[in-house]
Amino acid sequence: MKYVDEYRDPEAAQQYVTAIRGLVTRPWTIMEICGGQTHSIVKYGIDELLPKQITLAHGPGCPVCVTPVEVIDKALQIAAQPNVIFCSFGDMLRVPGSINPANSSGSDLLSVKAAGGDVHIVYSPMDAVKIAQQNPDKQVVFFAVGFETTAPANAMPVHYAKQNGVTNYSVLVSHVLVPPAMEAILSSPTNCVQGFLAAGHVCTVMGYTEYEPIAMKYRVPIVVTGFEPLDLLQGIYMCILQLEQGRCGVENQYARAVRREGNRPAQELVAKVFRVVNRKWRGIGEISQSGLGLAANYADFDAELRFGLSQYTAQEDSECISGLIMQGAKKPEECTAYGNRCTPDHPLGAPMVSSEGACAAYYRYRRLRNKNLVEVSSRG
Amino acid sequence: MGEVKEFRLQCPVPLNDTDHVQLAHGGGGRRMHELLEGLLLPNFSNEALLERHDGATLTISGAKLAFTTDSYVVRPLFFPGGDIGTLAINGTVNDLAMCGARPLYLSSALILEEGLPMETLRRVVESMRLSAASANVQLVTGDTKVVDKGKGDGIFINTAGIGVIEHDISISPKNVRPGDAILLSGDIGRHGIAIMAVREGLSFENAIESDCATLWEPVKALLDACVEIHCLRDLTRGGLSSGLIEIAEAAGVRCAVNEADIRVREEVAGACEILGLDPLYLANEGRFVAFVPEHEAERAVDILRNVDVSSQATRIGRVVDGPAGLVTLKTQLGTERIVDMLGGEQLPRIC
Numbered sequence: 001m002k003y004v005d006e007y008r009d010p011e012a013a014q015q016y017v018t019a020i021r022g023l024v025t026r027p028w029t030i031m032e033i034c035g036g037q038t039h040s041i042v043k044y045g046i047d048e049l050l051p052k053q054i055t056l057a058h059g060p061g062c063p064v065c066v067t068p069v070e071v072i073d074k075a076l077q078i079a080a081q082p083n084v085i086f087c088s089f090g091d092m093l094r095v096p097g098s099i100n101p102a103n104s105s106g107s108d109l110l111s112v113k114a115a116g117g118d119v120h121i122v123y124s125p126m127d128a129v130k131i132a133q134q135n136p137d138k139q140v141v142f143f144a145v146g147f148e149t150t151a152p153a154n155a156m157p158v159h160y161a162k163q164n165g166v167t168n169y170s171v172l173v174s175h176v177l178v179p180p181a182m183e184a185i186l187s188s189p190t191n192c193v194q195g196f197l198a199a200g201h202v203c204t205v206m207g208y209t210e211y212e213p214i215a216m217k218y219r220v221p222i223v224v225t226g227f228e229p230l231d232l233l234q235g236i237y238m239c240i241l242q243l244e245q246g247r248c249g250v251e252n253q254y255a256r257a258v259r260r261e262g263n264r265p266a267q268e269l270v271a272k273v274f275r276v277v278n279r280k281w282r283g284i285g286e287i288s289q290s291g292l293g294l295a296a297n298y299a300d301f302d303a304e305l306r307f308g309l310s311q312y313t314a315q316e317d318s319e320c321i322s323g324l325i326m327q328g329a330k331k332p333e334e335c336t337a338y339g340n341r342c343t344p345d346h347p348l349g350a351p352m353v354s355s356e357g358a359c360a361a362y363y364r365y366r367r368l369r370n371k372n373l374v375e376v377s378s379r380g
Numbered sequence: 381m382g383e384v385k386e387f388r389l390q391c392p393v394p395l396n397d398t399d400h401v402q403l404a405h406g407g408g409g410r411r412m413h414e415l416l417e418g419l420l421l422p423n424f425s426n427e428a429l430l431e432r433h434d435g436a437t438l439t440i441s442g443a444k445l446a447f448t449t450d451s452y453v454v455r456p457l458f459f460p461g462g463d464i465g466t467l468a469i470n471g472t473v474n475d476l477a478m479c480g481a482r483p484l485y486l487s488s489a490l491i492l493e494e495g496l497p498m499e500t501l502r503r504v505v506e507s508m509r510l511s512a513a514s515a516n517v518q519l520v521t522g523d524t525k526v527v528d529k530g531k532g533d534g535i536f537i538n539t540a541g542i543g544v545i546e547h548d549i550s551i552s553p554k555n556v557r558p559g560d561a562i563l564l565s566g567d568i569g570r571h572g573i574a575i576m577a578v579r580e581g582l583s584f585e586n587a588i589e590s591d592c593a594t595l596w597e598p599v600k601a602l603l604d605a606c607v608e609i610h611c612l613r614d615l616t617r618g619g620l621s622s623g624l625i626e627i628a629e630a631a632g633v634r635c636a637v638n639e640a641d642i643r644v645r646e647e648v649a650g651a652c653e654i655l656g657l658d659p660l661y662l663a664n665e666g667r668f669v670a671f672v673p674e675h676e677a678e679r680a681v682d683i684l685r686n687v688d689v690s691s692q693a694t695r696i697g698r699v700v701d702g703p704a705g706l707v708t709l710k711t712q713l714g715t716e717r718i719v720d721m722l723g724g725e726q727l728p729r730i731c
Contacts, residue, residue, distance in 0.1 A: 001649050013713050045715025106400075114400040123580060123655070229713055345410060365717040 007228030008044075016233035017049045020240060027053040028243050029192050030236060031185070031328045033178060034147075034199030035062025035356030036227050042361040044229045050236065057192065057328025058361075060181050060284060061199050063146040064091045064354035065326065068280040070314035071145075071174040072097035072108075078141050078172065078307050079109055079117045085135060086112075087128035088143040090121040095353045098314045125150075129157035132169035141303045144171040149201040151175055151292060152266035155273035158294070158301050170303040173293055176279055178202050179210050180290035185327050186218040193328055195239040197225040197232070200254035205270075207262025211250045219248045226254040273298055282350045283322030320349030325358055332362040339363060410721045412618075413626075431552055432630045434478040434614065437545060446481030448472060449540035457500065457534055459578045461570070461589030465507030467665060468537040470594045471616070473515045477596040478612040478668065480551040480603060481543030483515055488522040488539050493532035504535060515594040517541070547603055553630035555610040560699040561677035562635060563670040565598060565690035566591070567643040568620050572662030573651045582655075588647050593666030598683075598690040602670065607680045611671040615664040618721065621707065622661075623669055625721045629705040637697030637719075638710045660709075660719060671699065 006012075032038055038058040041047055047056045060066055072095050079086035080101040086109070093109040100107050102115035113119040118138075122128050125142055132140035144154040154171065161169040178199060185191055198211055203224045211222045221242035225235030235253040242248065252258055272295065279291025294302045304310040319337055324330040332338050332351070342348035344360050351357035404411035421429060428436035435448030452468045462470075469486065476483040488508065492501065512519055574590040576582065595614060602609055611631070615623045620642065624635045644652075644659045652659050666689060672680045677695055684693035707719040 001646050001653070004649070004653060008712055010713055043717060044711050044713050045717055046713070048715050049713065110402055110404070111400065114402045123582070364720045 007230040013229055020237050021051050023240050024051050024053050028194050029055040029057055030195045030239050031057040031059045031193040032197040033059040033061040038358050039356050039361050040227050042365045046232050058358035060326035062354050062356040065350035065357045066281040067145050067174045068282045069098050069316045073099050073314045074309045075143055077101045079112045079119050085118045085138050085140045087120045087122045091354050092143055125154050125157045129161050129169050132166050140169050142171045144173045147202050148206045151270045155269045158273050158298055170301045170306045172303040175292035177290050180287050184287045190329050195221045195243055197235045198222050200226040203258040205263050205266050207260050208250050215248050215250050221248050222250045224252045224254050224258050283326055322349040322351045325351050332359040434475040437479050444545035446476050446479035446543045448475040451538040453536050456578050460574050460587050462592035463507050465504040466511045466592050468539045469508050469511035472539040472541040474595045474614045476541050476543035477599045478614050481545045483517045483543040485520045486517050486539050486541045488519050490524045491536040492526045493534050494529040496534050551609050553611050553627050556631035556671045558699050558701045559674050560671045561674050561695050562697045564696045565668050566692040567645050569648040569659035569662035571665040573648050586647050591666035593689045595668055598687040601683050601687050605683050607676050614668040617663050619661040621719045624707045628707055632704040633699045634702055635707045636700050639712050641694050641696045
C-alpha cells in the first residue's frame with residue numbers, strides 16, 4: 001500500500017537498527033508521548049530491535065487513558081438518561097468509571113448501552129451533530145475527548161451547531177494538551193526521561209514551536225515523530241544522535257505531515273471554540289493549563305452545564321500504578337496486578353483499557369514472556 | 381507552564397463480571413468464549429459438544445453425519461457481495477464442510493418483523509434459493525414467525541444443516557499437532573469491511589465486496605485427493621485470530637504464523653489503516669484455515685489453488701509445541717508478538 005508499505009520495509013528498518021547500534025555509547029531513556037506510537041512500538045517489537053542501552057518509556061499520550069474518572073462518570077450519568085442519544089468514539093465505551101447509573105453491573109458506557117441507554121459509536125464528530133438534526137426531540141451529546149489532534153474536529157460541530165441553531169446538541173469536553181504534560185514529567189523529581197518523541201499527529205495541527213522553549217529550558221532533545229516502524233526508528237535515531245552529541249533541539253522526523261507552524265486554520269477554530277483550562281489527568285492528577293474547555297461564547301453547548309453536572313467529582317481508589325506507568329517510571333510488567341488481577345477484560349486502570357494504553361499493548365502482544373501470564377491466558 | 385498540583389497514582393476499582401448480555405457476548409471473541417465455557421458447555425456437556433468443532437459429528441445406525449446450526453442477524457440485510465440470505469445458506473453449509481461432511485439438507489427458521497416490505501423478503505428468499513442450488517443442498521423444513529414492529533430488525537434467520545461424512549479421516553481440533561502446516565484459503569477481512577462500509581456510510585474508491593462463498597468445493601477437492609486433513613476451521617466473526625486461537629486452545633498447541641504470508645487486499649488494508657482496525661480481527665464469510673501434516677502441505681496448497689474460491693491459498697505458518705493456546709505472529713520486521721483474542725466487539729453484529 002502506497003505511503004504505508006515503504007515505512008514498514010524490513011531492510012530499511014534493519015539499516016536504522018544498525019545505525020542506532022553504531023551510535024549508542026551509553027544508556028538513554030527516551031519517551032514516546034503518543035499512545036499510537038506505543039501501540040506501534042509494541043506491535044512491531046521495535047524496542048526489541050534496539051540495543052539494550054536504549055529504554056523506551058511510554059508516555060501519557062492516550063486520551064482514553066488520561067480522561068479522569070469523574071468525566072467518565074458524567075458520561076455514564078448523561079448516557080443513562082431516557083431522552084439522550086450519547087455519541088462517542090468507540091474506544092471510550094469500555095473505559096470504567098466509578099458509578100453505575102443504569103443499575104447494570106459494569107460501570108462503562110457499554111454496560112449503560114446494554115441496560116437500555118442510547119449510545120452511538122461515531123467515526124466523525126460531525127456525525128453526532130447530524131444525529132442531533134435528525135432527532136430534534138432528543139438531546140444529543142458528543143463525548144469530546146482527545147489531544148490537540150482531535151480538537152479541531154471536535155470544535156467544528158460545536159461551531160456548526162451554533163451557526164445553524166442546533167440547540168439539542170452539546171459536548172462533554174475532556175480535551176488535554178501535550179506540552180504541559182511534558183513539562184509535568186520533566187519537573188517531576190523522579191523523572192528519568194532524557195529525550196522525547198513528540199506526537200506526530202498532534203504536531204500536524206499545532207506545529208512544534210511550543211516545544212522549542214521546553215527543549216531549551218529542560219535541555220532535552222525533542223523529535224517530532226510519525227507512527228510507522230521506520231518513522232519511529234528514524235525518530236529514535238535522531239533523538240539519540242542529539243543526546244550523544246550533547247544537543248537539545250526540536251527536530252522534525254515527520255516532515256511529510258508536519259510543518260513548524262502547524263495548521264493555522266485548525267488552530268484558529270480551536271482557539272475560537274475552546275479555551276485553555278486546568279485539567280485532571282487520570283492516574284497523574286491535575287496539571288494547570290493542560291486542557292481545553294468550551295469558550296464562553298459556546299457555553300450553551302456545554303453538556304456539564306446542560307445536565308447540571310459541573311460540580312460532580314469522583315475519587316479513584318485501587319492498586320493501579322498507572323501514574324508511574326504514564327510518566328515512564330515503571331513498565332507494565334513491573335506492576336503486581338498486571339496480567340492477573342488487571343487484564344483488558346477486567347481493567348484496574350485506564351492504560352489497560354484502550355488499545356493505545358501501554359498496559360493493554362503489553363498484554364496484547366507480550367504475554368508470552370511471562371509464564372504465569374501464559375497460564376492465565378490458556379485458561380481462556 | 382504546567383504545574384503539577386498533585387500526583388495521585390490511583391485508578392478505579394475492578395469491573396465485576398457483567399450481569400447483562402452485551403453485544404460482545406455474541407462477537408466471536410473472548411466474551412463469547414466465556415459464555416460458552418462458563419454457561420453453555422457445563423449445562424449441555426456431551427462428547428460431540430466437547431469436540432468444540434464447527435458442528436457435531438454423529439454416528440447414527442452406522443452412518444456418519446455432521447449436524448450444525450447458526451443464526452444470522454446481519455445489519456444491513458444487503459451488502460456488496462451478498463445479503464442475509466446468502467449468509468444463512470453459506471454459513472451453515474460451511475460449518476458442515478469444516479466437519480468434512482458433504483452438505484445435504486438444511487432447515488430454515490425466519491423471524492420477521494411486522495412491516496417488513498414483502499419485496500425485501502422476496503429478495504432474501506431468492507438469494508437463499510440461489511445459494512442452496514449452488515451448494516447443492518435442499519431446504520427441507522422450516523418455520524416462520526412474525527414479531528411486533530420494533531421487536532426485531534427486519535429479518536433474523538436461523539438455519540440448521542445435516543451433512544454426510546463419506547471418508548475415514550478424522551477432522552477435529554484434537555488432531556492438530558506440532559509440526560502441522562497451517563494453510564489459509566485466501567485474502568482476509570473483506571466481509572468485515574464490506575459490512576462496515578455500508579453500515580457506517582463509508583465510501584471507498586473501489587467498493588469492497590464480501591468474500592461470502594460456499595467452502596464445500598475446496599474441502600471436497602482435498603478429500604478427493606486423500607489429503608490427510610487434521611482440522612478445518614472457517615473464519616467468521618472473530619476473524620483469523622479467533623479461528624487460530626480456538627484451535628490452539630482446543631488442541632493444546634501454539635500456532636506460529638508469518639504476517640508477510642497473510643494476504644490482505646490493498647483496499648481492505650487501506651480501510652483498516654483509516655479506521656484503525658486490524659485485518660486479523662475482521663470477519664470473513666468465505667475463508668478457512670486447514671491444518672495438515674508438513675509432508676502434505678505443498679500438495680494441499682496446489683489442490684486448493686485449483687478451486688476458484690481458494691485460488692489464493694497460502695501456507696501461513698505451522699503448529700509448534702506450547703505454550704498451549706497461544707498464537708504468535710512473526711512481524712514483517714522479524715520480531716514476534718502474540719495474537720490475542722478480541723476482548724469485545726470490533727464490529728457489532730456482523731452475522
